[in-house]
Amino acid sequence: MERIYADRKYIIIGFFLLIGLLFLVRLFYVQILVDKYILSANNNVLRYVTQYPARGLVFDRNGKLLVYNEAAYDLVVIPQQVKNPDTMALCRLIGIEKTEFISRLQKARNYSPYRPSIFESQITRDSYGFLEEKLFLFPGFFVQSRTLRKYTYPVAAHTFGYIGEAGPEMIAKNPYYRSGDYIGISGIEKSYEEILRGKKGMKIRVFDVMNRDKGSFRDGRYDTTSVAGIDLYSSLDADLQQYGELLMTNKKGSIVAIEPQTGEILCIVSSPSYDPNLLAGNIRKKNYTRLLADSVYVPLFNRALMAMYPPGSTFKLVDALVGQQEGVLSPDTRYGCPGGFPLGNGKKVGCHPHPSPTDLMGAIQISCNTYFCRVFKSIIDNKSYLSTRQAFESWRKEVMSLGLGKKLGIDIPGELNGNIPTPGYYDRYHGKNRWRSMTIISLGIGQGEIGITPMQLANMAAVISNRGWFYTPHVIKAIGKSDSMNVAYNTKRHTLVDPKYYDIVIEGMANVITGGTGVIAKIDSITMGGKTGTAQNPHGKNHSIFIAFAPVQNTKIAVSVVVENAGYGATWAAPIASLMIEKYLNRTIKRKDLEERMINGNLINGKQPESERGQGNILPD
Amino acid sequence: MREDKGIFYRIDWVVVGLYLALVFIGWLNIYAAVYNETHNHIVDFTQKYGKQMIFIIAAMLLAMGILIIDSRFFSQFAWFIYGFFLFMLVVVIFSGREVAGSKGWFAIAGFGIQPAEFAKMATALVLAKYLSTLDVSIAKLRSLAISSAIILVPAVIVFLQHDTGSAIVFLALVIVLYRAGLTGFIPLAFIVLPVLGILALLLPKLILVAILLLVAGGFYFFSNRKLRTTLLIIAISLGTIGFVFSVDYSVNHILEPHQRNRIHVLLGQDVDLKGAGYNVNQSLIAIGSGGAFGKGFLQGTQTKYNFVPEQSTDFIFCTIGEEWGFLGSSVLVILYVGLFVRLILMAERQRSRFSRFYGYGVASILFFHFTINIGMTLGLMPVIGIPLPYISYGGSSLWAFTVLLFIFIRQDSYRYDLV
Numbered sequence A: 001m002e003r004i005y006a007d008r009k010y011i012i013i014g015f016f017l018l019i020g021l022l023f024l025v026r027l028f029y030v031q032i033l034v035d036k037y038i039l040s041a042n043n044n045v046l047r048y049v050t051q052y053p054a055r056g057l058v059f060d061r062n063g064k065l066l067v068y069n070e071a072a073y074d075l076v077v078i079p080q081q082v083k084n085p086d087t088m089a090l091c092r093l094i095g096i097e098k099t100e101f102i103s104r105l106q107k108a109r110n111y112s113p114y115r116p117s118i119f120e121s122q123i124t125r126d127s128y129g130f131l132e133e134k135l136f137l138f139p140g141f142f143v144q145s146r147t148l149r150k151y152t153y154p155v156a157a158h159t160f161g162y163i164g165e166a167g168p169e170m171i172a173k174n175p176y177y178r179s180g181d182y183i184g185i186s187g188i189e190k191s192y193e194e195i196l197r198g199k200k201g202m203k204i205r206v207f208d209v210m211n212r213d214k215g216s217f218r219d220g221r222y223d224t225t226s227v228a229g230i231d232l233y234s235s236l237d238a239d240l241q242q243y244g245e246l247l248m249t250n251k252k253g254s255i256v257a258i259e260p261q262t263g264e265i266l267c268i269v270s271s272p273s274y275d276p277n278l279l280a281g282n283i284r285k286k287n288y289t290r291l292l293a294d295s296v297y298v299p300l301f302n303r304a305l306m307a308m309y310p311p312g313s314t315f316k317l318v319d320a321l322v323g324q325q326e327g328v329l330s331p332d333t334r335y336g337c338p339g340g341f342p343l344g345n346g347k348k349v350g351c352h353p354h355p356s357p358t359d360l361m362g363a364i365q366i367s368c369n370t371y372f373c374r375v376f377k378s379i380i381d382n383k384s385y386l387s388t389r390q391a392f393e394s395w396r397k398e399v400m401s402l403g404l405g406k407k408l409g410i411d412i413p414g415e416l417n418g419n420i421p422t423p424g425y426y427d428r429y430h431g432k433n434r435w436r437s438m439t440i441i442s443l444g445i446g447q448g449e450i451g452i453t454p455m456q457l458a459n460m461a462a463v464i465s466n467r468g469w470f471y472t473p474h475v476i477k478a479i480g481k482s483d484s485m486n487v488a489y490n491t492k493r494h495t496l497v498d499p500k501y502y503d504i505v506i507e508g509m510a511n512v513i514t515g516g517t518g519v520i521a522k523i524d525s526i527t528m529g530g531k532t533g534t535a536q537n538p539h540g541k542n543h544s545i546f547i548a549f550a551p552v553q554n555t556k557i558a559v560s561v562v563v564e565n566a567g568y569g570a571t572w573a574a575p576i577a578s579l580m581i582e583k584y585l586n587r588t589i590k591r592k593d594l595e596e597r598m599i600n601g602n603l604i605n606g607k608q609p610e611s612e613r614g615q616g617n618i619l620p621d
Numbered sequence B: 001m002r003e004d005k006g007i008f009y010r011i012d013w014v015v016v017g018l019y020l021a022l023v024f025i026g027w028l029n030i031y032a033a034v035y036n037e038t039h040n041h042i043v044d045f046t047q048k049y050g051k052q053m054i055f056i057i058a059a060m061l062l063a064m065g066i067l068i069i070d071s072r073f074f075s076q077f078a079w080f081i082y083g084f085f086l087f088m089l090v091v092v093i094f095s096g097r098e099v100a101g102s103k104g105w106f107a108i109a110g111f112g113i114q115p116a117e118f119a120k121m122a123t124a125l126v127l128a129k130y131l132s133t134l135d136v137s138i139a140k141l142r143s144l145a146i147s148s149a150i151i152l153v154p155a156v157i158v159f160l161q162h163d164t165g166s167a168i169v170f171l172a173l174v175i176v177l178y179r180a181g182l183t184g185f186i187p188l189a190f191i192v193l194p195v196l197g198i199l200a201l202l203l204p205k206l207i208l209v210a211i212l213l214l215v216a217g218g219f220y221f222f223s224n225r226k227l228r229t230t231l232l233i234i235a236i237s238l239g240t241i242g243f244v245f246s247v248d249y250s251v252n253h254i255l256e257p258h259q260r261n262r263i264h265v266l267l268g269q270d271v272d273l274k275g276a277g278y279n280v281n282q283s284l285i286a287i288g289s290g291g292a293f294g295k296g297f298l299q300g301t302q303t304k305y306n307f308v309p310e311q312s313t314d315f316i317f318c319t320i321g322e323e324w325g326f327l328g329s330s331v332l333v334i335l336y337v338g339l340f341v342r343l344i345l346m347a348e349r350q351r352s353r354f355s356r357f358y359g360y361g362v363a364s365i366l367f368f369h370f371t372i373n374i375g376m377t378l379g380l381m382p383v384i385g386i387p388l389p390y391i392s393y394g395g396s397s398l399w400a401f402t403v404l405l406f407i408f409i410r411q412d413s414y415r416y417d418l419v
């Protein structure tokens, strides 16, 4: 009888309970203990679609649009979702080789199998329409709309800078950026990146197993909207910038113009330059390589901020200011000029023929080398200091207070310090304290180890016209609204030279134009102060330098011009500076002959390719 | 005695309640599994949940029909029913419709009927009938042979229809034989051999053999060391070692590649989640992402967007796991185990041996489906496509399981009258 087996029901029930318990334990493990399944579930159905806001626009000081955006589309891939793609078909659609396809996919996979990577950037609107229709055939691929930077005028490339995809270091450093995000790489695109970029938004979309969009996740509860970038109001004058670049055609050098009373930069010309549109969009890499390889014109080099020149005779203005401040010079101080300043070893610093002796104003007017060598010597040999070194250090401090030898702190990246030599430098060169005023006398006429950038030269002109103070030069005067001030740049910086010592210098500079070395720059309707300079260049012909400001009273513009390998300051730099002032103050040029001569002057012995200069067109890829 | 109180007084409402709960949970989750915004009305007969509602109503009618049939009918006509469904199983091979690679379907009035589902019920009936015969004792070799034949004949026919899953289910009836007095070695072998098989594939052969020899040595040490016992231990040791090698050989040399893949997936040795492991991986993702309390009714993303295959039939448990979480899944597991235990307790209170063995048959078949199906969705069992009783979509299986259960409820309600 099976009655005797009745106890077996306990074994059977026990077995049922055991299996039930096994399932409960397994469920507990799968549903509660581990969270990888939740992550996988989200990766299955959720797509995080980044909403890229439009980047902020840039306007010039007169409200002209300089930088704007144009719609573009990126093909994006999530490698984990790519399933047996019809590689050849996709390659044909976007026009790449199969090997390229494989390497791009691998690159994306290396970045992240789950996060979207840009597969092909900035697809034209036409191929976008075509691609979108076929996209369902390629799971894991989708299209994201983006914007492309465009420039109204093909100028000021160095100032604007460019944007590109954020690199791996940046992504590691700043969690805001993801692969494929754009970031300002140079110029104001870099320095104002956080303002221009706005704030990305994120839309979470639900996709089914066929990679079809099934709408927003939980009615968009977790979506974030993007915030558009903020517009920038630049202090640049688009007309002046264009005109400056035109004048510098086929010349190496730079023009910087500043409004002295505000520190607003009116133009920054670095020549040779390039069309900024060349570095926008997917043609950027190709063009960048090409521009970088151009060793003749070096168009990517921003001379205005990164080239250092000996200031030549323009530095005599600094001698005049510091000499007075140090009490070794007065407007009445007179020195004779026997055709040069004897160096004591039979050699001399030469001077050109002129009436002698001169007072301070006359010395500035005719730019007497002898006079300023004596001024410099008397500053360094000043008996009120215990040593040459101390006197030199005091000189250096005052010179640097004029904004020389140290970064000004302008709002464009890449600015260099320039160089005002330190006592340590001469110690190393001549032995500790074994140098005297006569050893370093060439500093007095702005030659030797001294190095000043065109930006610093222009700022120096502004400092003089302001009689001893300046605002840090800046290219963006307002953020967001045209009347909002950029607070970072409205603190006055005072020099260590008393304002009263500037009058005689300004008067001398005015005389330079009316009857001195800079008469060529004279404009009948405009009062102007200026100073020529010639920077000795061991590698070739001297650099032509001119600084100026105008009008003398209530100054509106201070300008520096450097033309490399152009000889004397008066030959090229002074006329160009004069034309810039006329353009800015009168908006028209009367001296057409001079203008034409300047524009057509070719000092490079060649012609920069049209393809670099551009006409506001994007080159076909 | 209580005849006048009527049938509905005497039926076991606990088991009927469990049945109704499962059927309702099933319908709700089929609705969730196939739910989409354009078809969301609960009576939409173009959708699976609409059809399932018809199936459920039909099942209820079937159940009521069974409850009013004379309780002696099933015992008396057991062999006839068995014969009928064996015949149908053979007929369906030649004239049936092929669904998902299996030929075992009839199309009747637009609905698919799978005789194999009903054959389980018929086999349980005949097995109970045979075991309740007076001179039958499972201890006799003849009785064991006939019992085995009763189980194996339909199993083999179903196997020939390429419906391996359903064929295996018949083996669940070994629990009935065990209750009838079959030596415990055989059901134990049913559990031990698969475990040994898995170990054979996971562990190096030499280590496994060493372990087996150690275990055998232990048995010998603690045994009475009579010759018969010693020989038995030696025989079993050699048998298991032979089994270990044959499993390894057959998996690597006899099985088809896709079958081999399934086994590797189960053992966690296959990382190709887009290939053979896809179903189980997606199933685990759906269940695992449910968390403690689930994503809520109709909020499951994995099932809703079709990442889970066969989500209204074999993988219906994924929908429950995803939308109702650990809480809902546990409740379901507990309901099932409660049903099985209740059925065993009911079987034990039968005065008729036929009713008792049939009750065990019902519990065994349901339990086996439950174990294979949920074990599969949880990645504990190989992917064998058999439905989850009362939950999975499909009229054929729902009706067969309803008939299976209600015959027993009918027997139970007259347990005082049957001997």
Ligand SMILES: [Zn+2]
Pocket (backbone or CB within 6 Å): A337, A339, A340, A351, A352, A354, A367, A368, A369, A370, A371
């Ligand atoms: Zn002189």
